[in-house]
Amino acid sequence: MKQRKVTNPLALAVLAELMVEPMHPYEIGRRLKGHDTDQSIKYNQGSLYMVVKQLTKAGFIASQETVRDTLRPERTVYALTDKGRHELFDWLSDLVAQPVNDYPQFGVALSLMSVLPPAESVRLLTQRLERLTTQAEQIRQSRQSAGNDGVLWVFLIDDDFRLALLEAERQFVTELIESFKQPAYMRAWQETLGSQT
Template sequence: MEKRRKVANPLALAVLAELLVEPMHPYEIGRRLKEHGKDRNIKYNRGSLYMVVEQLKKAGFLTEQETLRDTQRPERTVYALTGEGRHEFHDWMRELVAEPRQEYPHFGVALSLLSALPPAEAAELLTRRLAALTAETEEIRADVRATQEGGVPWVFLVEEEYRLAVLEAECRFVTKLIGSLEQPEYVRAWQEIFGRHT
């Protein structure tokens, strides 16, 4: 069963992961998240990053290690992971990796209501979606290939491999769904139910 977390934002988990390596200030955390491509999986901006760091500190997962002052830049606080923060990271990761959870993607909502659209329109919209999915898949493949050729170990690309697998599965599903929507039996059935209201 999913635990109730003191700080449940996925950005918090990414911050804890970065601080496992070494203490750093939020600006550096943000730079590394972007450098490591985590911004493709976790939505954030500078303000939300600083807010999450503050929440993690209040929860006892981070501590201020030092404040750096130099004349060129504003004062910067370096944060370090506490023992409780390290435990929270590992516990949360074990939960996320081992326990599937119900997620509610927008596409799932659209699919649950798809029968309300005329079959030809639904098929045309799904064809557009398929083109976008195919383009995204090709882009990810190219990025993964280039990154691997740059010597990055596979484990640092595992989230991209997962995204590829999900996109490829969705492409297969959408292709099949388009074919089903174009079946004459479905078109007739839809017209019997909805045709008189259009």
């Protein structure tokens, strides 16, 4: 992966929104929220304005005009530059084509889980499974609603991806719960760690 002048994933979302048309940061934020981008990228209004400033400094976007109406304060409208358009496509191409090892917190927990008593592992994993099931159902309902509203499938593929990950994790956790319930594992854990708790 290349070293980038701006590395915050929110910057990529801002560039993509400005690909459609020039707009001010408030409108960008409104559209990101409307597209449920906050499900994939953490941000708030402050971080959005900070990213706009970074993109401007890097030459990826430029202020096009300042507008003022009687109801709102002055707002600067930003447009994508040629340099920004190139960065958008180059960065997005890297993200799509290059697998990257993320280090999710659950992976950390799994690597250390052997210290927990088997019954506690089962209890905690059962809680996780219930939460995963709820999350998956919420995504299904949201996607169904968007589909009913005529949203084109390509705008829902991030939901499809999240749902696929949730379903894979649900399957994994279900099997893991059964593994922790096995008498042979319970005996082995008791022999190695049980006396230390």
